[in-house]
Amino acid sequence: xxxxxxxxxDALVLADATVAYGRVAALERVNGxxxxxxxxxxxxxxxxxxxxxxxxxxxLVPVVSGAITVLGQAPAKARREVGYVPQADTLDADFPVSVxxxxxxxxxxxxxxxxxxxxxxxxxxxxxxxxxxxxxxxRERFGxxxxxxxxxxxxxxxxxxNPRLLLLDEPFNGVDAVSQDALxxxxxxxxxxxxxxxxxxxxxxxxxxxxxDVCLLNRHQFAFGPPAATLTPELxxxxxxxxxxxxxxxxxxxxxx
Amino acid sequence: xxxxxxxxxSPAPANPGRSARAGRLTAVVLGLAVTLALAACGSSxxxxxxxxxxxxxxxxxxxxxxxxxxxxxxxxxTVTQLIKPNVDPHDYDPSPADLxxxxxxxxxxxxxxxLESWLDDAVSASGFEGTRVVMADGVSLREGTGAEAGKPDxxxxxxxxxxxxxVSGIEKGFAAADPAGAPTFGRNLAGYLTALDTLDRRDxxxxxxxxxxxxxxxxxxxxxxxxxxxxxxxxxxxxxxxxDTSAELSGKAIQNIVTKxxxxxxxxxxxxxxxxxxxxxAIGQEAGVAVIAGENSLYAxxxxxxxxAGASYLNAEEHNxxxxxxxxx
Amino acid sequence: MSGSLGTLLTxxxxxxxxxRALIELLLLGGAAGVVGVFVLLRRLAFLADALTHTVFPxxxxxxxxxxxxxxxxxxxxxxxxxxxxxxxxAATRRVAEDATLAILLTGFFAVGVVLVSRRSSYTSDLTAFxxxxxxxxxDGDIVTTAVVxxxxxxxxxxxxKELLLVAFDPQxxxxxxxxxxxxxxxxxxxxxxxxxxxxxxxxxVLVIALIVVPAAAARLLxxxxxxxxxxxxxxxxxxxxxxxxxxxxVSVDHGIRLATGATVVLVLVxxxxxxxxxxxxxxxxxxxxxxxxxxxxxxxxxxxxxxGPAAPxxxxxxxxxxxxxxxx
Numbered sequence: 001x002x003x004x005x006x007x008x009x010d011a012l013v014l015a016d017a018t019v020a021y022g023r024v025a026a027l028e029r030v031n032g033x034x035x036x037x038x039x040x041x042x043x044x045x046x047x048x049x050x051x052x053x054x055x056x057x058x059x060l061v062p063v064v065s066g067a068i069t070v071l072g073q074a075p076a077k078a079r080r081e082v083g084y085v086p087q088a089d090t091l092d093a094d095f096p097v098s099v100x101x102x103x104x105x106x107x108x109x110x111x112x113x114x115x116x117x118x119x120x121x122x123x124x125x126x127x128x129x130x131x132x133x134x135x136x137x138x139r140e141r142f143g144x145x146x147x148x149x150x151x152x153x154x155x156x157x158x159x160x161x162n163p164r165l166l167l168l169d170e171p172f173n174g175v176d177a178v179s180q181d182a183l184x185x186x187x188x189x190x191x192x193x194x195x196x197x198x199x200x201x202x203x204x205x206x207x208x209x210x211x212x213d214v215c216l217l218n219r220h221q222f223a224f225g226p227p228a229a230t231l232t233p234e235l236x237x238x239x240x241x242x243x244x245x246x247x248x249x250x251x252x253x254x255x256x257x
Numbered sequence: 258x259x260x261x262x263x264x265x266x267s268p269a270p271a272n273p274g275r276s277a278r279a280g281r282l283t284a285v286v287l288g289l290a291v292t293l294a295l296a297a298c299g300s301s302x303x304x305x306x307x308x309x310x311x312x313x314x315x316x317x318x319x320x321x322x323x324x325x326x327x328x329x330x331x332x333x334x335t336v337t338q339l340i341k342p343n344v345d346p347h348d349y350d351p352s353p354a355d356l357x358x359x360x361x362x363x364x365x366x367x368x369x370x371x372l373e374s375w376l377d378d379a380v381s382a383s384g385f386e387g388t389r390v391v392m393a394d395g396v397s398l399r400e401g402t403g404a405e406a407g408k409p410d411x412x413x414x415x416x417x418x419x420x421x422x423x424v425s426g427i428e429k430g431f432a433a434a435d436p437a438g439a440p441t442f443g444r445n446l447a448g449y450l451t452a453l454d455t456l457d458r459r460d461x462x463x464x465x466x467x468x469x470x471x472x473x474x475x476x477x478x479x480x481x482x483x484x485x486x487x488x489x490x491x492x493x494x495x496x497x498x499x500x501d502t503s504a505e506l507s508g509k510a511i512q513n514i515v516t517k518x519x520x521x522x523x524x525x526x527x528x529x530x531x532x533x534x535x536x537x538x539a540i541g542q543e544a545g546v547a548v549i550a551g552e553n554s555l556y557a558x559x560x561x562x563x564x565x566a567g568a569s570y571l572n573a574e575e576h577n578x579x580x581x582x583x584x585x586x
Numbered sequence: 587m588s589g590s591l592g593t594l595l596t597x598x599x600x601x602x603x604x605x606r607a608l609i610e611l612l613l614l615g616g617a618a619g620v621v622g623v624f625v626l627l628r629r630l631a632f633l634a635d636a637l638t639h640t641v642f643p644x645x646x647x648x649x650x651x652x653x654x655x656x657x658x659x660x661x662x663x664x665x666x667x668x669x670x671x672x673x674x675x676a677a678t679r680r681v682a683e684d685a686t687l688a689i690l691l692t693g694f695f696a697v698g699v700v701l702v703s704r705r706s707s708y709t710s711d712l713t714a715f716x717x718x719x720x721x722x723x724x725d726g727d728i729v730t731t732a733v734v735x736x737x738x739x740x741x742x743x744x745x746x747k748e749l750l751l752v753a754f755d756p757q758x759x760x761x762x763x764x765x766x767x768x769x770x771x772x773x774x775x776x777x778x779x780x781x782x783x784x785x786x787x788x789x790x791v792l793v794i795a796l797i798v799v800p801a802a803a804a805r806l807l808x809x810x811x812x813x814x815x816x817x818x819x820x821x822x823x824x825x826x827x828x829x830x831x832x833x834x835x836v837s838v839d840h841g842i843r844l845a846t847g848a849t850v851v852l853v854l855v856x857x858x859x860x861x862x863x864x865x866x867x868x869x870x871x872x873x874x875x876x877x878x879x880x881x882x883x884x885x886x887x888x889x890x891x892x893x894g895p896a897a898p899x900x901x902x903x904x905x906x907x908x909x910x911x912x913x914x
Contacts, residue, residue, distance in 0.1 A: 079763040111747070350845070382723075
């Protein structure tokens with residue numbers, strides 16, 4: 001485990017948190033801390049509670065026991081500084097909105113009600129779009145981009161507000177290699193500047209490659225720690241149930257995520 | 258994060274949108290132009306401004322009002338009739354042509370007694386500024402019963418004595434609007450009053466030939482209140498229990514009328530010219546009595562079209578009496 | 587043909603009742619066009635249609651209580667109530683929304699018909715509520731319409747970026763802390779207000795066309811939200827103008843009765859078909875010239891063609907081959 005810095009600089013603290021929809025607990029007793037500038041991967045099969053945890057960090061799903069602390073505050077209060085990147089394929093490809101307009105959406109909260117975006121907002125949006133390598137597509141309709149490019153635009157949208165904590169829900173699903181690179185590059189720049197990142201993903205190799213810590217989840221937490229310690233065959237088998245297959249000493253293949 | 262890759266965007270391509278945007282704009286403009294052109298093809302000069310050749314411009318609402326106006330006005334008036342034959346006068350939506358006619362009319366002849374509920378809006382919208390003749394002024398109105406309680410029965414013209422009052426009112430209105438024509442209007446009125454008296458005597462005599470206990474009238478809707486009161490018929494009921502032809506029939510209402518028909522021994526059910534005879538047929542079958550429909554339908558709300566037996570008021574009333582007498586005698 | 591385009595444009599100002607009818611239709615066409623864009627984006631066409639049906643008993647109750655002057659308050663009260671009801675319904679997510687809307691729509695409408703048929707002379711009133719009587723609107727009606735449509739357009743203009751976000755990505759809107767239900771309520775109320783304002787002139791049955799068609803036609807012609815909104819408003823207004831004048835000329839010159847409201851709807855549909863034809867023609871010409879760049883595809887049927895991974899990636903930046911294995 002990496003040395004834990006003083007709690008007040010942690011972007012995210014999960015203290016024995018149990019998250020529930022109504023009476024049904026979706027996720028029980030999750031622990032962990034994400035300091036500034038660090039990246040955590042949430043790994044687990046479908047229905048494990050990864051999206052639920054992300055929603056709880058956003059303050060959209062109640063924490064019934066334990067606590068989630070975001071940037072030293074309750075999740076709902078910290079929203080202004082938390083960025084969220086959903087999966088791009090849930091969005092309507094025919095929607096008459098340009099790439100630049102989508103990125104600008106990330107600034108709405110800052111702009112406030114009724115007022116129009118100003119020069120500062122446009123500049124922040126342009127910079128964010130540049131950070132994901134799509135500045136040259138700014139004027140085109142969002143739906144004309146490829147899936148991976150759309151995902152990058154959504155990341156730019158979240159970056160435009162200069163978040164201190166960034167949550168990404170399965171950002172690499174169905175994304176081509178070029179866009180994956182672009183996403184990772186942008187995230188690298190963000191973490192270098194101090195933003196903490198939480199990514200839920202199935203891609204074990206990417207988690208290994210890009211993340212400081214891994215959190216294994218399947219309605220309970222199975223591990224929280226660096227990839228080397230957590231992405232082991234035993235832990236993965238425990239997390240995924242019977243869906244993991246060992247490949248000798250070199251790793252584990254997850255057959256049915 | 259440990260990834261340290263680097264992504265440099267390629268140089269921006271030429272703006273692809275410009276020609277496409279111009280193309281779209283052209284499409285929009287063309288589309289609007291074509292639509293406007295098509296609409297324009299239907300337009301022509303302002304027709305309704307034609308001079309009426311010095312004649313008094315009269316707008317009449319109902320078929321009866323129009324007929325009376327023509328009879329009294331003769332060659333000195335042009336009459337624009339709003340409601341065509343077999344159109345329900347209770348439910349009418351004035352067209353632009355109607356509103357234009359109203360705008361330039363000198364005299365407006367209406368039935369009144371609540372028949373034309375749509376009229377006030379139309380009159381105020383058109384900006385009509387002439388003389389309004391309400392034919393029901395001076396007529397003693399009978400009141401409705403049951404669902405129509407508290408409301409006057411507007412079918413005043415079926416009693417020729419009321420018709421006398423109505424045409425007298427029209428003559429007064431015309432004479433006031435066109436004093437030069439007053440003598441002509443007066444002569445026309447005198448002639449028509451004579452015709453009305455003849456009609457009245459003839460109808461009374463015909464109905465007297467029906468045996469007293471057969472003088473039972475069942476109609477489609479309650480339009481003959483003044484007629485039955487004048488000539489001593491008994492009104493059993495109507496299929497649609499209201500002054501308005503569009504009220505809904507309930508099962509109970511149907512049973513009521515069938516029971517009454519059987520109880521009183523009424524010989525026939527009379528349908529009317531402006532309504533389909535289906536319901537009358539059904540009730541006639543149910544009660545086992547004759548249904549008088551088709552060519553023999555009564556002229557209840559409306560006069561008939563130009564070539565029919567009921568094209569004028571006098572003809573229509575004679576027709577009604579003939580049909581009733583033949584069926585009940 | 588003794589007429590001219592010029593006559594078409596000046597006639598409305600020669601007849602006071604036509605001028606009033608024209609102003610009413612312009613106000614409604616513009617507001618309905620703008621509202622329609624948001625209805626299109628948020629996919630609320632069915633809900634908007636349901637609102638036109640649920641407003642109807644309010645119209646009838648208002649009329650029964652205080653005649654012509656009761657129509658607007660009655661419709662307003664029931665319209666706002668329905669908007670709130672539908673918003674709440676969508677939020678519960680427990681019952682299949684479409685089915686529930688259909689039940690409410692027909693139930694409310696039936697209540698209205700039952701109430702109105704209790705009066706013995708109801709068909710003319712019924713026809714007026716369903717199809718409108720634009721030729722007899724008075725100054726009071728115009729003022730009411732102007733106030734209501736003005737309020738709606740102002741509200742939508744004020745909330746436009748938040749409404750855009752909610753329509754595009756409700757998840758992100760929620761994550762950002764916006765109360766999606768409140769924004770939906772604002773939009774649903776706007777739709778209800780336009781329906782209520784339109785009852786007098788166009789009637790409840792035809793107002794849905796005025797809301798949906800201009801936005802749909804505008805969407806065919808442009809990809810940019812601002813352009814779509816302006817086009818929709820213009821199209822709504824132009825259709826009102828042309829429909830009014832066509833029904834006027836046909837009545838005055840040929841004695842044929844064309845109900846104004848229905849004629850406006852026919853013009854709307856004709857305009858939509860023109861837009862469709864224009865889009866198809868442009869698509870065919872672009873297919874014939876393969877050098878065109880994919881970014882300008884607008885017709886929904888062609889969107890998939892342009893969004894395929896092959897073409898866009900070619901303009902992307904493969905700065906280096908990405909290493910796929912673990913790299914320390």
